Amino acid sequence: MPIKPILFNTDMVRAILDGRKSCTRRICKDANEYTVPDMEFYNADKRTYAVHNFADKEQMEQLSTAERTCPICTGDILYVRETWKEAPKGYYYYEDWQKDDIADVTKWKPSIHMPKEAARIWLKVTNVRVERLQEITEVQAQAEGCNSGLLTGACTARGQFEDLWNSTVKKSDLDRYGWDASPWVWVIEFERCEKLEE
Template sequence: MSIKPILFNTPMVRAILDGRKSCTRRIVNPQPQGRLCYTFAGGDCGTWGYPSKTAYENWGDEYKLPEDITDEELKRRWNPPYHTDDILYVRETWRKGLERYIYRADYSDTEKFYRGGKEIEMKWHPSIHMPKEAARIWLKVTDVRVERLQEITEEQACMEGTDPWDEACYENNGWHPTLSDPDSGGDPNMIDGFHKLWNSTIKKSDLDYYGWSANPWVWVIEFERCERGGVDER
């Protein structure tokens, strides 16, 4: 078990706080090329750790001779960023107030801020610069696996914190819910909503490689909330 940071943008922090997000997908780097055989060191076929030298994996031309790769190199290239039972502290957009830390996710996108009766522009610090002491959300990893992005299910799309009211969830349903009649046409398509959500996190220059249509290999990391006080940092 290790204690590690994990970054989430403001909408995903809100989803975690609301209890709507208990899973995240992260790009596998480097990406496997061709068919991936699920035979890995330390487990049976179908388990995930890192490829063994005798496994019949195909991770690209430069890795077709596994006997030439050291164990250290295997671990470095194919070790997941998080493991089951790891404790993660969430880094989010923040700033330090006079007496406490404050967080962007606690305020609406249209929130106005005032000082001395005058409206001011709040200057927030990016999540990557948030110190560990400012973390208020702690997570325990419950499962880690690898799969193609488009293998996501409706249930998993919900666990990703996809907003069921996003119009993308209804584009292929032929109807649009309203507050007065939210059930007028059936259930939302959460995978379509996740499709939009995923692409919003990828740089435009990388969409051809890591966007939804590219269907990249991803780490699927499931987690649950835990208390800061229960973490042993020794």
């Protein structure tokens, strides 16, 4: 069973710890207007899925079908990388420091550099699918950790998710990956689990 890292911002780390987040969406970079992902061809042994290639944006003329490797599959174990620091008494996490005022004795390190042994949040992937970003429902937005009015002025969890999503996309990529573009995304559902070693 593969063990892989995954990044979350501080607000989403808190949502996981609070039990409000059980799903995440990530860009499916194998897909675009001419290339459509298809998990109905998922092969668990090979960890692959299909993409259908079309000659046109209306997807009327199919050219070919190719096999691609899934980045994350059902059953995978993920450890959450978050902003952290190491001190004589162990590891500290930025999300806790904001809440508990842990003494700032060393510099915070970016989440991308967190080693596996420092991770405190472990997740087991329970389901993976692909869909268009704007297919998210109000209930699914709540599973993403969004609750209307908590982080933004949005009136619904879905509206809050839209704001949250766009805040994570570079301005230069909004036309391609922003909410209005409704790109293909991986929908990764998970549950908390105990720390595992490879």
